[in-house]
Amino acid sequence: MSRTTTDLLYLVTIVTFILALRFLSQPDKARWGNRIGAAGMLLAVAVTFAQDEIVSYWEIVLGMAIGGGFGAVAARRVKMTAMPQMVALFNGVGGGAAALISWAEFHRKAPATGNLKVDISLAIMLSAIIGSISFAGSMVAFAKLQELIQGRPITYPGQQVVNALVLAAALASGIAIAAGAEQQWLMWALLACAALFGVLFVLPIGGADMPVVISLLNAFTGLAAAATGFELENNVLIVSGMLVGASGTLLTLLMSRAMNRSIANVLFGAFGQVSSHAAAAADTDGGTVRSASAEDVAVMLAYANKVVVVPGYGLAVAQAQHDVRQLADLLEEKGVEVSYAIHPVAGRMPGHMNVLLAEANVPYPQLKEMDDANPEFGRTDVVLVVGANDVVNPDARNNQGSPIYGMPILNVDQAQTVVVLKRSMNPGFAGIENPLFYNPKTVMLFGDAKDSITKLIGDVKAL
């Protein structure tokens, strides 16, 4: 196939990717967007096979079968709660692939010094560094979300200095390469330093902030892919990679804005670290925790006029979304007005709760975003907090010493009564105490969210 035909067909792929991104930003077309993107990808792979440069096929097909098979099985088997770490994993392997391509290109083109043009060696160095950071960083994010390593920030004195030195070493190797010192060991040093930086960079970031980090690393992988496009003089790589780089960057900003934090604060704030401030936040005015039985709570719910459910990660872990909906249906039959208040960062990813509740066929109009939900808490009888913690922590509003001070929260403490379903008194994912639990208006219903909701359903039915 001639280069002209190839590039024209690649242009079709580019158009499908643009349409995919546009449709993925619209709720009713999102699924089609994903399919259009997949079709475009298939076309790009087919076109690449038909290129004259490709002379051997079987090892490509074998590699695709292994990688694709793993991807398909892992993506099918994973539970909805584990989706975030899956995205991290697939992002990481993409970044790794970009870094490896650059390594192979360097190895192939550089044996004789002076062979590489400056722009090509610049692209090789950028793609290798960014891809390597994305790979290693994503793997740490995966390990944190999968709880293979602790989710809390891991910090030590002088951390930023060490990180800066490691990054500087990676850049120095890269600059040496771009300047014409085309030694293979420089590439190894570059890849190793960049990977080390990826690990060190993500370690001090708390588990609750992982979605923002994954989004950022996703944009990184896009940039790495665009850089490989310059190495291989390939338009589809340049445009698609850069589209992801740009939209991923914007998405990262939107996500951190939803938490009312700057991106710098997310990346370098070691959010959720146990500090003296957090200890100050734990001062709960000597209040006590009141726990209630399921029967008591069932009565409160059944005789309320308005009930608002606030779902959080606990709901996802317990897979209680169907039970919550069943309970809501029962209450509605009794004439109770039920709605759901969704905090933008409830769960482990923005939109996490919407996906889970949609799975349980909760009617869309009952889902209220934070700005619509907050004015209504004043006239709400009972708020049912199902496994949410930090997003309802009044310290974000009142306690300047709290690490989450300034984050917009759901003002559930303005309701008449707050019922908190929680496994234990352990602090949430961010590791911060929550004075809401000590509020005289609050009662706790301890236990797994699914078990508690099931009991509530039984007790409401029995009334």
Added chain:
Amino acid sequence: MSHGLLLVFELTILVLAIFLGFEVISKVPTLLHTPLMSGTNAIHGIVIVGAMLVMGAGGKDTLTWVIGFVAVILASANVVGGFVVTDRMLEMFKKRERPRQNAAQDSPDADVGDRSNE
């Protein structure tokens, strides 16, 4: 085409892609943040094209073969896993009828019949 001219063309489309990338998703609602991230994650799987070009080229030495082979595996996992995970996320929305804003607010019972085929 000279190398310099090609580079200028490449830089031109790169800059246009930056603006397009910002523009095309600028109105995304919060509930689609996660699927959109996952979808863009699948799209950067386009590095598979680069991996194929490295792997398919003739006259490779062993090191290039190994690196290219691993790159093909990683990139295919990115592509297939990325699209499948995104599809599974979006599958959750499929049965829902078109959103009707605030219908539940005044008449909580009105949309009971709205729930689709169960």
